[in-house]
Amino acid sequence: MFAPRIAAPLRNVGHVQTLAMAKTTFAKTRVMAPVGIRILSTSQSSQNEITVAPLIQQRKNRPLSPHLTIYQPQLTWYMSMFHRVTGGAVAVGFYAGAVGYAVAPMVGMGFDAAAITSVIATVPVGAKIAAKFIIAYPFTYHCLNGIRHLAWDTTRFMTIKGVYQTGYAVLGLSTVSAVALALI
Amino acid sequence: MALRLAASPLALSRSTPSLRLAAAMRSSSALNARVYFHATAGPVADSQQEDHVRMAYSRKGAADQGFRSSIAKNGRVGSIRAQNTHLSRSTASTAGQTSDEVTAAYKAVAYKTITPNQVHGSYHWDFERLLTVSMIPLFAASAIHGAHPITDGLLGVVVPIHCHMGFDAMVTDYLHPGNVGKWGNKAIVWTLRGVTVLALVGCYQFNTSDIGLTELVKRSWTA
Numbered sequence: 498m499f500a501p502r503i504a505a506p507l508r509n510v511g512h513v514q515t516l517a518m519a520k521t522t523f524a525k526t527r528v529m530a531p532v533g534i535r536i537l538s539t540s541q542s543s544q545n546e547i548t549v550a551p552l553i554q555q556r557k558n559r560p561l562s563p564h565l566t567i568y569q570p571q572l573t574w575y576m577s578m579f580h581r582v583t584g585g586a587v588a589v590g591f592y593a594g595a596v597g598y599a600v601a602p603m604v605g606m607g608f609d610a611a612a613i614t615s616v617i618a619t620v621p622v623g624a625k626i627a628a629k630f631i632i633a634y635p636f637t638y639h640c641l642n643g644i645r646h647l648a649w650d651t652t653r654f655m656t657i658k659g660v661y662q663t664g665y666a667v668l669g670l671s672t673v674s675a676v677a678l679a680l681i
Numbered sequence: 682m683a684l685r686l687a688a689s690p691l692a693l694s695r696s697t698p699s700l701r702l703a704a705a706m707r708s709s710s711a712l713n714a715r716v717y718f719h720a721t722a723g724p725v726a727d728s729q730q731e732d733h734v735r736m737a738y739s740r741k742g743a744a745d746q747g748f749r750s751s752i753a754k755n756g757r758v759g760s761i762r763a764q765n766t767h768l769s770r771s772t773a774s775t776a777g778q779t780s781d782e783v784t785a786a787y788k789a790v791a792y793k794t795i796t797p798n799q800v801h802g803s804y805h806w807d808f809e810r811l812l813t814v815s816m817i818p819l820f821a822a823s824a825i826h827g828a829h830p831i832t833d834g835l836l837g838v839v840v841p842i843h844c845h846m847g848f849d850a851m852v853t854d855y856l857h858p859g860n861v862g863k864w865g866n867k868a869i870v871w872t873l874r875g876v877t878v879l880a881l882v883g884c885y886q887f888n889t890s891d892i893g894l895t896e897l898v899k900r901s902w903t904a
Contacts, residue, residue, distance in 0.1 A: 585847065592880050595887070599886060609891055644817070647813060678902075681903065
């Protein structure tokens with residue numbers, strides 16, 4: 498669309514503009530175009546606004562093709578998703594506890610080990626076992642699947658058979674150990 | 682095949698280091714070399730230009746290697762834009778911009794070339810795996826032996842960092858600049874760093890002025 502000489506100032510457009518490069522853009526605008534050719538005076542950002550910004554806006558309005566909803570359920574990506582979800586859940590719980598302990602004195606809340614254990618002691622036994630299973634299962638699943646990931650990083654079990662065998666092993670072991678932990 | 686467009690002759694007189702480099706490249710039989718020049722206005726711009734020219738050049742054999750090794754180094758492929766456009770050898774005698782650069786004005790702003798850095802690439806990966814591996818004996822020791830200042834202290838450092846790296850990966854995947862904007866992403870990343878620092882402080886305080894992480898789990902689990 499732009500003739501090469503006139504487009505000379507746009508030479509830097511695709512890259513991160515540092516201050517020095519911005520200065521050279523100005524210098525080039527004055528220096529490189531030979532006499533007799535009109536020098537473009539529009540800046541880079543307004544070029545982008547004119548040409549690119551409407552495209553970005555339109556992309557936000559377009560719908561997304563179905564992906565997770567239509568892909569065949571498979572152990573591979575279900576377990577991978579569950580690994581991330583359980584990791585996030587346990588981490589949120591851990592962060593809540595740690596940050597809560599750090600911040601509680603400022604807010605005036607009494608939040609220490611003694612308070613926590615005394616609150617837990619008042620909960621009925623059945624609810625305690627259920628809660629312990631709900632807390633333990635993401636933790637054991639994430640730990641065991643994490644070991645499976647580390648095994649992959651040493652290039653072990655990198656076959657369909659290996660992935661599925663280790664996958665079922667993780668599912669079984671994590672359930673059994675979570676039940677065992679809940680009954681302690 | 683990208684068009685080679687003639688540059689102003691004034692461009693060629695400016696930058697000696699890159700000119701020598703480009704001349705060396707041109708004289709070799711580099712099919713995939715992408716030759717393009719900037720005029721420079723001083724020594725500062727020269728060094729930046731060197732860097733930029735280095736990025737742009739990819740020799741024939743090195744083209745594939747460079748891309749693959751930069752993937753291996755950088756882990757996440759999305760952060761690198763491949764520079765392997767191949768040009769006609771006959772027009773290698775003139776330096777200038779390609780039509781790709783002219784149409785670069787139409788590309789989304791989020792596209793940015795980044796120099797690969799192993800700190801964000803393979804070193805980050807190594808560090809993450811080492812940390813994760815260290816958690817296995819740490820949890821085992823804590824479960825078997827019970828409370829101990831050293832294991833509790835290490836847990837209070839290793840677990841928050843592991844959580845931070847996991848959250849960081851999730852932010853990179855789901856809350857990237859293309860989604861939430863450049864400043865939204867920055868805000869989220871820095872908020873995450875602040876919260877991780879708070880978590881580290883909280884763990885340290887709990888380990889020193891309270892019963893410690895292992896003992897807390899033991900007591901609350903059997904409460």
